[in-house]
Structures are given as structure tokens and as C-alpha cells.
Amino acid sequence: MTILETIRGPRDLKALSEAELGELSEEIREFLVHAVARTGGHLGPNLGVVELTVALHRVFESPADRILWDTGHQSYVHKMLTGRQDFSKLRGKGGLSGYPSREESEHDVIENSHASTALGWADGLAKARQVQGEKGHVVAVIGDGALTGGMAWEALNNIAAAKDRPLIIVVNDNERSYAPTIGGLANHLATLRTTDSYERVLAWGKDVLLRTPVVGNTIYESLHGAKKGFKDAFAPQGMFEDLGLKYVGPIDGHDIKAVESALRRAKRFHGPVLVHCLTEKGRGYEPALAHEEDHFHTVGVMDPLTCEPLAPSNGPSWTSVFGDEIVRIGEERDDVVAITAAMLHPVGLGKFAERFPGRVWDVGIAEQHAAVSAAGLATGGLHPVVAVYATFLNRAFDQLLMDVALHRCGVTFVLDRAGVTGVDGASHNGMWDMSILQVVPGLRIAAPRDAEQLRLQLREAVAVDDAPTLVRFPKESAGPEIPAVDRVGGIDVLHRGEDARVLLVAVGVMAPVCLQAAELLAARGIACTVVDPRWVKPVDPALPGLAAEHELVAVVEDNSRAAGVGAAVALALGDAEVDVPVRRFGIPEQFLAHAKRGEVLADIGLTPVEIAGAIGASFERRGVQGAEGGAAGGRAAGAGSSGLVAQFLPQPSAGGTPSALRGASVEGAVMDGAYEEKE
Ligand SMILES: Cc1ncc(C[n+]2csc(CCOP(=O)(O)OP(=O)(O)O)c2C)c(N)n1
Numbered sequence: 001m002t003i004l005e006t007i008r009g010p011r012d013l014k015a016l017s018e019a020e021l022g023e024l025s026e027e028i029r030e031f032l033v034h035a036v037a038r039t040g041g042h043l044g045p046n047l048g049v050v051e052l053t054v055a056l057h058r059v060f061e062s063p064a065d066r067i068l069w070d071t072g073h074q075s076y077v078h079k080m081l082t083g084r085q086d087f088s089k090l091r092g093k094g095g096l097s098g099y100p101s102r103e104e105s106e107h108d109v110i111e112n113s114h115a116s117t118a119l120g121w122a123d124g125l126a127k128a129r130q131v132q133g134e135k136g137h138v139v140a141v142i143g144d145g146a147l148t149g150g151m152a153w154e155a156l157n158n159i160a161a162a163k164d165r166p167l168i169i170v171v172n173d174n175e176r177s178y179a180p181t182i183g184g185l186a187n188h189l190a191t192l193r194t195t196d197s198y199e200r201v202l203a204w205g206k207d208v209l210l211r212t213p214v215v216g217n218t219i220y221e222s223l224h225g226a227k228k229g230f231k232d233a234f235a236p237q238g239m240f241e242d243l244g245l246k247y248v249g250p251i252d253g254h255d256i257k258a259v260e261s262a263l264r265r266a267k268r269f270h271g272p273v274l275v276h277c278l279t280e281k282g283r284g285y286e287p288a289l290a291h292e293e294d295h296f297h298t299v300g301v302m303d304p305l306t307c308e309p310l311a312p313s314n315g316p317s318w319t320s321v322f323g324d325e326i327v328r329i330g331e332e333r334d335d336v337v338a339i340t341a342a343m344l345h346p347v348g349l350g351k352f353a354e355r356f357p358g359r360v361w362d363v364g365i366a367e368q369h370a371a372v373s374a375a376g377l378a379t380g381g382l383h384p385v386v387a388v389y390a391t392f393l394n395r396a397f398d399q400l401l402m403d404v405a406l407h408r409c410g411v412t413f414v415l416d417r418a419g420v421t422g423v424d425g426a427s428h429n430g431m432w433d434m435s436i437l438q439v440v441p442g443l444r445i446a447a448p449r450d451a452e453q454l455r456l457q458l459r460e461a462v463a464v465d466d467a468p469t470l471v472r473f474p475k476e477s478a479g480p481e482i483p484a485v486d487r488v489g490g491i492d493v494l495h496r497g498e499d500a501r502v503l504l505v506a507v508g509v510m511a512p513v514c515l516q517a518a519e520l521l522a523a524r525g526i527a528c529t530v531v532d533p534r535w536v537k538p539v540d541p542a543l544p545g546l547a548a549e550h551e552l553v554a555v556v557e558d559n560s561r562a563a564g565v566g567a568a569v570a571l572a573l574g575d576a577e578v579d580v581p582v583r584r585f586g587i588p589e590q591f592l593a594h595a596k597r598g599e600v601l602a603d604i605g606l607t608p609v610e611i612a613g614a615i616g617a618s619f620e621r622r623g624v625q626g627a628e629g630g631a632a633g634g635r636a637a638g639a640g641s642s643g644l645v646a647q648f649l650p651q652p653s654a655g656g657t658p659s660a661l662r663g664a665s666v667e668g669a670v671m672d673g674a675y676e677e678k679e
């Protein structure tokens with residue numbers, strides 16, 4: 001039995017000898033490489049926090065002491081030490097989440113996977129403890145990358161203000177986000193890191209003193225815990241100390257004894273203290289250390305020996321299509337520049353940066369700054385393209401609204417990972433953008449259905465220089481091209497059934513789903529017209545006219561149903577006094593549990609079968625009520641026409657939950673339903 005197998009919880013760590021701790025660290029690394037290679041996940045970050053996590057759980061008493069993980073992608077070791085070692089379904093349906101999860105363990109607090117929030121959480125928790133006179137430490141582990149996020153500094157400002165409120169910040173400094181961390185902070189951390197005189201003395205202390213009988217250890221501890229004066233002589237403490245935080249470090253984050261010693265000192269301190277640990281992302285696994293791009297920040301399913309990807313590729317990814325096209329655009333227009341928030345390669349700007357090094361900026365994990373600086377760039381005469389994951393744009397909503405849109409800046413936002421991403425869990429799905437951004441005056445939103453449309457719509461977007469534009473596409477492969485058979489206004493007609501009764505509005509990547517649903521409906525004698533609006537905001541003026549030719553409109557989007565494209569279409573039909581019922585298929589208002597994208601879409605009913613089934617069933621019911629309720633075609637259906645409205649509300653399936661919602665972790669979705677009569 002390995003030592004790791006004996007660890008059922010943090011208590012089991014306490015009695016381990018130094019040698020056993022070294023062995024345990026090796027076992028953990030071995031476990032991580034094989035487990036994460038099998039499922040995919042965050043390998044590099046977790047290899048970098050093995051000793052740090054062991055030390056944390058030896059010094060503190062989790063869960064009485066709260067250990068918070070910023071972003072949480074580096075919490076696998078924490079999970080292994082708190083009773084969770086079955087990684088066989090990591091990030092898979094029913095398996096361990098890739099982030100902390102309160103459902104999984106009392107040791108977990110922050111689930112959100114969005115960077116730079118842990119210090120804020122810690123500030124709140126520490127205040128709550130102080131107000132309630134509760135014992136127990138609050139420890140926040142934050143990476144050097146997450147420390148470049150504005151929220152971290154808002155929190156630091158508050159934490160440093162309370163000299164008497166104990167709170168421990170552990171900076172896990174591996175000098176990288178994905179790529180090397182950028183900016184003034186990174187340089188400051190480097191100063192602290194590379195003050196080699198301090199480190200030399202420290203190394204000497206560790207080497208000589210620890211071998212000195214009796215007094216050696218004590219002297220080493222005091223050296224290591226040296227007062228400000230000593231360290232100032234060797235390592236400028238600067239910013240953190242000037243802020244009012246006690247600074248402890250830099251500490252070798254892979255030396256369990258050293259980290260424990262620093263944490264114990266921090267534990268005794270009756271105020272906010274920052275422990276600066278130096279770690280290596282990908283530590284102990286050569287292929288990760290050699291991987292310059294991101295030290296295996298995330299890996300797909302791969303062979304642990306050769307690192308060859310084992311998951312089949314289904315053709316070019318949406319990201320690579322964007323990455324190639326933006327370079328072509330950059331060749332033609334030297335006013336086009338680009339911004340990334342610490343994710344140059346993940347968002348596909350690697351080639352652009354290589355080709356135009358002076359026209360791309362990595363602003364750190366700072367999406368709000370990305371948006372505001374883009375407003376500046378646009379006002380300065382350039383056309384910035386801000387490329388972020390859809391879910392991370394949430395935090396830059398106000399900057400998009402009040403800095404970019406209010407000033408009618410020609411900025412193009414490119415949202416990768418829009419829609420259901422799946423394995424990264426609830427906080428990573430790009431499911432809110434087409435809802436929250438509906439209210440931004442002047443913003444135009446495009447949702448391409450295939451690679452060719454992405455290229456075209458990206459060009460249409462960067463051609464607009466007096467308003468913000470946004471192009472959004474999902475994770476994974478771009479799929480086959482879907483040709484249009486006609487164009488009405490700005491709308492592509494993808495399929496026109498004879499005597500069509502249903503207008504299926506396919507938003508972006510839901511086009512194939514709608515085409516298949518149309519086939520299923522045709523088999524039930526219900527012909528459809530399938531259209532792709534391409535630009536979903538504002539609603540194309542030709543849409544109400546198209547709708548008026550049908551008995552029912554169904555809008556299908558990989559976005560929240562609440563206030564999404566479907567709602568906008570319903571509004572547009574109402575404004576045009578086109579009284580055709582609108583049924584909205586999208587993501588119900590709930591947080592989606594982690595699973596593969598296809599599994600999640602099936603769970604929430606965004607599949608051809610479920611969509612066709614829901615539409616077909618309502619037509620069959622209408623067939624009965626239709627005779628009583630007047631001519632087919634655009635019957636008025638608004639609030640109060642209970643017959644029509646009733647039939648569009650979720651009909652309890654055998655399991656009591658509407659089939660479209662079966663299997664998802666539903667909160668309030670019964671009221672929401674997977675489809676609903678237009679308001
Ligand atoms: C708001 C936000 N933007 C971007 C990301 C994507 N992201 C996940 S981890 C990461 C890098 C984090 O670097 P760091 O905090 O240093 O942690 P490390 O991976 O080095 O341990 C980024 C950019 C995110 N999770 N949240």
C-alpha cells in the first residue's frame with residue numbers, strides 16, 4: 001500500500017516523517033500524471049502545488065481553518081488529501097469536479113473557477129469570524145497570475161487596512177499564468193524572487209545550520225523567520241509591506257519543511273500576512289516543464305509517456321479558424337490590434353502575436369482592463385479585437401456598456417467557449433453573454449454556424465468602427481460547412497419545407513441541431529423552414545415577416561433562455577404585431593453540473609429529438625384545440641389565452657420533470673421550463 005492510499009484526510013498527514021513526506025510527494029505526482037492523462041485536466045498547476053498543499057494541510061486544521069483556492073484549478077492535490085482519490089471520472093458526469101465543490105467536501109469553499117476572487121472571499125470570511133468571535137484561520141492560496149486581476153487588489157486594499165484581523169495569503173508564484181505572468185506585479189515578484197543574496201544566505205542557513213546540533217535548527221528558524229530589518233537588507237519587501245501586509249518569503253514552495261515553517265510563523269501573526277512561495281508549474285514532469293507555451297496548464301486525454309493526444313480530433317477548432325482569419329485581417333489592416341487576458345494561445349491569438357508582436361497585448365487576468373483599454377485604443381484610431389472566453393466577459397459587462405458602447409467605440413469582442421463547455425462545470429459555460437449583452441445599446445452580436453460564417457462575420461465585425469461588435473463561438477471543432485439555400489434580409493435560409501408551419505430560428509452552432517429537428521418534424525407531417533439569423537442582435541428586420549408566414553416560431557440557442565435571443569425575437573414580433581407564438585429552446589436558468597458538452601445538451605433538451613418532440617407534441621395538442629380555437633396560422637397568443645399558453649408550458653413527463661430538463665441539477669427550472677409561450 002502506498003502512503004497516499006493511507007491518507008484518508010488531513011489528519012493522516014500529521015504523523016508522517018520528513019522521508020515519508022518526500023515519498024508521498026512523489027506518489028502524488030505519479031498519481032497526477034497518470035490520472036490527468038487519462039481524463040484530461042489541469043496537470044501543470046497541480047504538479048506545482050504538491051508540497052505546498054501537503055504543508056498547508058499539516059499546519060492548518062481544515063475545515064475548521066478555511067483553505068481557499070483562487071480559481072481552483074490547482075485543487076486536485078487538496079482533493080487527494082481530503083478523502084477524494086477516485087479521479088477516474090475527473091470532470092466527467094458524476095465524477096469529481098475539476099474545481100473545489102461544496103457538494104463533494106466540507107473542505108471546499110469557492111467553486112467559481114473565475115480567477116482573482118479568493119482574497120475577496122477571504123476578507124469576507126475573516127470579517128465574519130471576527131464579528132462572531134469565531135476561532136480558526138482563513139488561508140487564501142492565490143497564483144501570481146490571479147494576482148494580476150483587479151479584484152485581488154481591491155481585496156488586498158481592504159485586507160491590509162485591518163491590521164488586527166488575522167488572514168493568511170499564500171502567493172503560489174510559479175511565474176506563469178499560462179504563459180509567463182506579465183506586468184509590474186510580475187516584475188516586483190521577480191525582484192523578491194531573485195534577490196539571490198537573501199536566498200544565498202538562506203541556502204547557507206539551510207545547509208549548514210540544519211546540520212548544526214542543538215542550536216542550528218533554532219537559528220535557522222529565526223533566520224527563516226527573520227525580522228523585516230534582516231530581510232530588507234537582502235530582499236526589498238516593497239509593495240506588500242508598504243501596503244501594510246506582513247511579508248514572509250520568498251520561500252521554496254517545494255520544500256515542505258520550509259513552507260511549514262513559514263506557515264507556522266504566519267499562523268502566529270495576529271494580522272494579515274502574505275507568504276510568498278516560489279513554485280514550478282509542471283514540477284517533476286519533464287514534458288510539462290519543457291512545454292514552453294503553458295507548462296501543461298491544461299491537457300487533453302493523452303499518453304502519459306509520449307504525451308501524444310489520444311482524443312480524436314474532428315477537424316479544425318473554432319479557435320484555430322479565428323486565429324488564422326485574424327492574421328489575414330491583420331495583414332490587410334494595420335489598424336487592427338488584439339488584446340488577450342492572459343490566454344494568448346487558448347483564445348487563438350498566438351499566430352497574430354507572432355506575426356504582429358507590436359499589435360497584441362496580454363493585459364494579465366484583467367478582462368475589465370482589456371475592455372477599457374480597448375475603448376482607449378479605439379478612440380486612439382485603432383480597431384482592437386478583444387479575445388476572451390465567453391464566461392469571463394461577464395465581469396467586464398460594465399466596461400463594455402459604459403466605456404465601449406456609450407462612446408460608440410469600434411471594438412470587436414471575440415468570445416471563445418461560448419455556450420455549453422461542459423467539463424469545466426457551472427462557471428465555465430459561456431451561457432450568459434447573449435442575455436446580459438442584449439441590453440447594450442448599439443452592440444451587434446454575431447453567432448456563426450460554421451467556419452466560413454465565422455470568417456465572414458469576423459470581417460463584418462471589424463468593419464464596424466462606430467459601435468462595439470461581438471462574435472461568439474463554442475469550444476471544440478467547427479464542424480462541416482452548412483450552406484444557405486436562400487437569403488432573406490440578413491438572414492440565411494438553410495432549409496425551406498413545403499407549406500412550412502414552423503419557423504426554426506437556429507442561433508449559430510445550433511444550426512445542425514435545427515436541421516435534424518426539421519427532418520424529424522417532417523416525418524411527423526410538420527414542415528419547417530430553418531433559418532440562421534447570423535447577426536442575432538439587433539434582431540433582423542426581416543424576421544417578423546418570415547415569422548408571419550408560419551404558425552409557430554421556435555428559437556434554439558446555446559445560451560440561457562432567460563433574456564436570450566429567443567426573448568429578443570419574441571419582443572421583435574410583438575413590436576411588429578406579428579402574433580405568432582414563439583417557443584424558446586435554450587439553457588434553463590440553472591447552473592449546469594460538469595459533464596461532456598453533448599451530455600449536458602442532452603440533459604437540458606437541446607437535441608433534435610427533444611426539440612422536435614416538444615414542437616410536434618404541441619402541434620398534436622393544438623390539432624385538438626385548434627378546431628375549437630379558430631383558424632390555424634398566427635393565432636393571437638399572449639398572456640391570458642390559457643388554451644395556447646397552457647399547452648406550451650412544460651408538461652410533466654413520466655418522471656414529473658419536463659423531459660427537456662431531466663437529469664440537470666434544476667433550480668426553479670420547473671417554472672422556467674425548456675420552452676414557454678412568448679411574453
Ligand atoms: C477571470 C478569469 N480569466 C481567465 C481565466 C482562465 N485561467 C484559468 S487559470 C489561469 C492562469 C492562472 O494563473 P495563476 O493564478 O498564476 O495560477 P497557476 O495556474 O499558475 O497555478 C487563467 C488565465 C479564469 N479562470 N478566470
Ligand SMILES: CC(=O)[C@@H](O)[C@H](O)COP(=O)(O)O
Pocket residue numbers: 071073113297298346417421424475
Ligand atoms: C481554469 C481555467 O479557467 C482554464 O484553464 C480553463 O479550464 C481552460 O478551459 P479550456 O480547456 O476550455 O481551454
Ligand SMILES: [Mg+2]
Pocket residue numbers: 143144145146172173174175176177
Ligand atoms: Mg502562476
